[in-house]
Amino acid sequence: MATVYFDAATRRYAKDAAPAVDAVTLDIEDGEFLVLVGPSGCGKSTTLRMLAGLEPVDGGRILVDGHDQQGVRPRDRDIAMVFQSYALYPNMTAAQNMAFALDNSGVSKAETKTRVQEAARILEMEDLLHRKPGQLSGGQRQRVAMGRAIVRQPKVFCMDEPLSNLDAKLRVSTRSQIAGLQRRLGVTTVYVTHDQVEAMTMGHRVAVLRDGRLQQVDAPEVLYDKPVNTFVASFIGSPAITLVEAPVREGRAEVHGVPVALDRSVASGAGDRVVVGLRPEAWRIAGADDPGALELTVELVEALGSESFVYGRRPSTDGAEGERVTIKTEKRAGVEVGDVVRVRPLEAEAHVFDAESGERLGA
Structure with missing residues (x-):
């Protein structure tokens, strides 16, 4: 040795x-x-x-x-x-x-x-x-x-x-x-x-x-x-993390229009834009009455027995293809291809990176 x-x-x-x-x-x-x-x-x-x-x-x-x-x-x-x-x-x-x-x-x-x-x-x-x-x-x-x-x-x-x-x-x-x-x-x-x-x-x-x-x-x-x-x-991670470049306003990153609160130490060095990383388990299915949720059109569902991965895409407003988001759900979530689901990111699970260097912000 x-x-x-x-x-x-x-x-x-x-x-x-x-x-x-x-x-x-x-x-x-x-x-x-x-x-x-x-x-x-x-x-x-x-x-x-x-x-x-x-x-x-x-x-x-x-x-x-x-x-x-x-x-x-x-x-x-x-x-x-x-x-x-x-x-x-x-x-x-x-x-x-x-x-x-x-x-x-x-x-x-x-x-x-x-x-x-x-x-x-x-x-x-x-x-x-x-x-x-x-x-x-x-x-x-x-x-x-x-x-x-x-x-x-x-x-x-x-x-x-x-x-x-x-x-x-x-x-x-x-x-x-x-x-x-x-x-x-x-x-x-x-x-x-x-x-x-x-x-x-x-x-x-x-x-x-x-x-x-x-x-x-x-x-x-x-x-x-x-x-x-x-x-x-x-x-690192499979399926891959979702990385979103987001503007920062009043200590919050706007992830596809959904506000994600930033830790004070992160917000102080964030500038006006950051990249927010959200792994599949960092999303939850939101209710129809949740005003701050993000709408996704389901393109693919991978049923893996004990769990499922849902691949959805944001509706596009300018004719271009919307960005893709991957969500981990329970095996009986009842989500099917073609469904429109509402999801919300879990703020505590968000990774925040500098938009220019790509380096991690905060601990």
């Missing part, structure tokens, strides 16, 4: 190009499961590969247990990488694939066999060790790839979108297995994904990247409850 510290680490593919990873500073604790998340091209995989030694560090440095990794070869970093592609040797059995790195490192046959059997026990795949990759399912191949990393007993696991080739059902079960495995082994793990649901359910902390820059690093619930800017607010 080890600590990992990115100290203004930068990667630039061309001299005049914008950095793929731009001065990322990140402190990862011993035994922590940290998830790097962001849209395609944000630099998350490059950041991981820099740690593993597969990409150079063009500025700053990366420390593992306090030791600068500059000039240290990937094979000497004691870091195990699990890739998006399983990268298994097709002519070898699962056991041989798992043992390959140990065989090349001079580990004794007896020790290698013991490590492989222990990894197979942890991954519940003892009965698959004799099979070759072509005889395994996608989930089983991924377990072999995980086992290959486990037998090395590394200081750090690096995982680059290891579940992206699995179907939806298998992804759910496998991510719980990986999270449970990490807890059991206690190995510091840096995990890359573009799937924010995956990030929120697996990581002790989640680091959100955008255009190579670190936006926020926090526990999943903090990212959801207190996003530092509109990008994090819109990226």
Whole structure:
């Protein structure tokens, strides 16, 4: 196990190009499961590969247990990488694939066999060790790839979108297995994904990247409850948050004409316009006699069993398409496509951001 510290680490593919990873500073604790998340091209995989030694560090440095990794070869970093592609040797059995790195490192046959059997026990795949990759399912191949990393007993696991080739059902079960495995082994793990649901359910902390820059690093619930800017607010959460640019009058933001009271500390720095963010659960269905409610025409209802998500759009007054709002309701709300519903935002659940910078206002 080890600590990992990115100290203004930068990667630039061309001299005049914008950095793929731009001065990322990140402190990862011993035994922590940290998830790097962001849209395609944000630099998350490059950041991981820099740690593993597969990409150079063009500025700053990366420390593992306090030791600068500059000039240290990937094979000497004691870091195990699990890739998006399983990268298994097709002519070898699962056991041989798992043992390959140990065989090349001079580990004794007896020790290698013991490590492989222990990894197979942890991954519940003892009965698959004799099979070759072509005889395994996608989930089983991924377990072999995980086992290959486990037998090395590394200081750090690096995982680059290891579940992206699995179907939806298998992804759910496998991510719980990986999270449970990490807890059991206690190995510091840096995990890359573009799937924010995956990030929120697996990581002790989640680091959100955008255009190579670190936006926020926090526990999943903090990212959801207190996003530092509109990008994090819109990226984290499914369905996505509704962001509305609203004028401010007398300490209130006018969200589609509905007044939302602002906290005094927020109102003092708000200026004359803000962006108000309202997640699906931050709306309630209003009664017909509620004069301050917003009318929406229902376009889609997603019934998910215990709850439903209603997607509605404001009626347009100038012929243009009105803005869309997403609402979380009880499963028997009785709302159907084509209905006109009245909704009101819950002021206590509103996120308020600066209209110019997109940065969060208030606590």
